[in-house]
Amino acid sequence: MQNYRVHFAKQILGVPFTVGSVGIQRARDPERARRAAELRFARQHGVEDWRERADHSEIEASGGERA
Numbered sequence: 001m002q003n004y005r006v007h008f009a010k011q012i013l014g015v016p017f018t019v020g021s022v023g024i025q026r027a028r029d030p031e032r033a034r035r036a037a038e039l040r041f042a043r044q045h046g047v048e049d050w051r052e053r054a055d056h057s058e059i060e061a062s063g064g065e066r067a
Contacts, residue, residue: 004059005023
């Protein structure tokens with residue numbers, strides 16, 4: 001299992017601005033990490049769906065590679 005960090009951004013006039021990030025300590029694969037981070041991000045911001053606060057998410061593996 002690998003560690004991941006998922007970054008959430010809001011686009012304004014085509015420019016992405018990071019609005020937050022969530023670290024996932026252990027996940028079987030990047031998609032499971034993304035889903036867990038989306039749920040955690042929504043809870044942290046008090047919304048039902050993470051898309052209420054961000055437009056897109058980007059996942060980063062612990063080795064610094066972006067997936």
